[in-house]
Amino acid sequence: MTRKPTKAALPSAIRAGAKDPARSKEEAPASSRATRAAERRAAIVEAAMDEFIARGFAATRLDDIAKRAGVAKGTIYLHFKDKESMFEELVRIVIVPVVARLTALPPPAGSVRDLIEAFASSFLKEVIGTRRGDLVRLIVAEGPRFPSVADFYYREVVSRGIAAMRALIELGIARGEIREKDLARYPQILVAPAMIAVIWQSLFARHAPLDAQEMLRVHLDLIFGERRTT
C-alpha cells in the first residue's frame, strides 16, 4: 500500500544499468521486443521444468526459477497467472510437441513387429532416461493433486497411446504375428515395461542400471515369439 520509493530505487537502477549490457552480449542476435519476450518465456519454461522435476511442485521456489531463468520474479507473472497455472501450462507446453511428433507415425510398411520396434526405439531415445522421462514421473507424482493435469495427460497421451497400441496389436493378430488374442484388450501390457523403465531410471539406476533396450527386446520376443533373423 504505502510505498517508499525513495532510496530503494537507486541501487536497483544502478544494477539494472550494469546488468543489461552483459546480458545483451550473450544473446548474439539483435532482437525485437516480441522476440525477446518469447525468449524469456522459453527460458522460464525451461527453468521451471528443471526445478519442478528436481523438487516437485510444492517445494519449488519461484525465486529459484527466476534466478535460473535469468529473470526477475515479477517477470514470471507477466507470462503466467500463478504458480499453479504455470505448472499446468508447463506440462501442456512440453507434452504437446512430443505427442505431435509421435502421432506422425511411420508409414505402415513392414511387419507389425517392425513398427512396434521403431516405436520402442524412438521412445527409448526420446523419453527413457531423459528429462521427458522425468516429466512423466512428475505427472505420476503430482497427478492426484492436479486433476486437470492428470486429465490432460490421459486425454492427450494415454488414451491416444493406448488406442494406437491397440490398433497395432489387432493388426498383428490379424496377420498372425501375435498369438495372444486378449492382448488387444489390455494394450497396457505392451507398454508396461517401457513405463517401468522410465521410473526405474529415475529411482534405481544408481543401484542397478537397467538395459532398457534389451529388456524391451525380450518383452517383444515374448509377445511375437523368438526374434526372426532379419
Next chain:
Amino acid sequence: MTRKPTKAALPSAIRAGAKDPARSKEEAPASSRATRAAERRAAIVEAAMDEFIARGFAATRLDDIAKRAGVAKGTIYLHFKDKESMFEELVRIVIVPVVARLTALPPPAGSVRDLIEAFASSFLKEVIGTRRGDLVRLIVAEGPRFPSVADFYYREVVSRGIAAMRALIELGIARGEIREKDLARYPQILVAPAMIAVIWQSLFARHAPLDAQEMLRVHLDLIFGERRTT
C-alpha cells in the same frame, strides 16, 4: 533449516539413560503408559500416512497430521525427530510388515504358474487400489528427493522382489512351463503390468477403470501360454 538450540538434546539424553532399565522393569504392567504411547504413535503414523499420500511431503502440514491423529503438535516431536525423518520412518514402518508377509511364501507346491498366480492374487488384494498402492506412488513421487527412502525401498522391496521373481522364472524355465529363457534376465517384465495397475488406479481410474485382475491373467497367459483347464 533445522536449528540445534541446545536444550533439545537434554530430554533425549535423559531418555537414553533411562531406556534400558525401564524396559526390563515395566514389561509386566502393559496397559497404561507404554500402551497409550504406542497407541498415540500408531495414530500419528496412520494420520501422517493419509496426509502424505493426499498431499505429498512438502505440502503436508504437521498441524493437519496432529489434528487428524487427535494429538497436539508437540506430541509428534516426542515420537519423531522432525518432519523429514518422520517421513522416512513412516515408509519403513508401513513397508516392513508387508515385506515380511510376502516373504513368507507359500510352500513350493503346485506349478510355477500357480505360485505366481497366488502371488499376483495377494498383490491385487493387498496393494492395488489400496492405500498401500498409494504409498508406492508416493515413493515414486518423493524418491528422488529422499534418496534414503529410495535406497531403503530398493533394498527391502525391489531387489528382493526381483530376486524372488527371478527364482520363480528360472524354476518355470527348468520345468518347461516358460518358453522365453531371457525372461529370467528381466523379471521386471513379469512385474511391470502390476505396477502399471497400481499407478493407473491412482491416476486414471476415473477416466477408464482397469480390471487389474483380468489384465494380470492375460499377461500370465502371454508368459505361460494359454490357460490350462484346471
Next chain:
DNA sequence: AATCTATGACTGACTAGTCAGTCATAGTCA
C-alpha cells in the same frame, strides 16, 4: 512429591504474489 508426558500458543524463517518505478525500443514528427 517427583517424574514423565502432553499441550498449544508462540517464534522466526521462508515465500507467493504485488506494484511503483525504470529503461530500451517503437513510433511520430520536423
Next chain:
DNA sequence: TGACTATGACTGACTAGTCAGTCATAGATT
C-alpha cells in the same frame, strides 16, 4: 536524419501469510 514521446517489458523491495519446530505450563502416573 535527429529529437522527442509513448509503450510496456522488466525489475526487485515489499507485504501478508504460512508453517516447522520450541518451550513454558498443565496434567497424569508412580
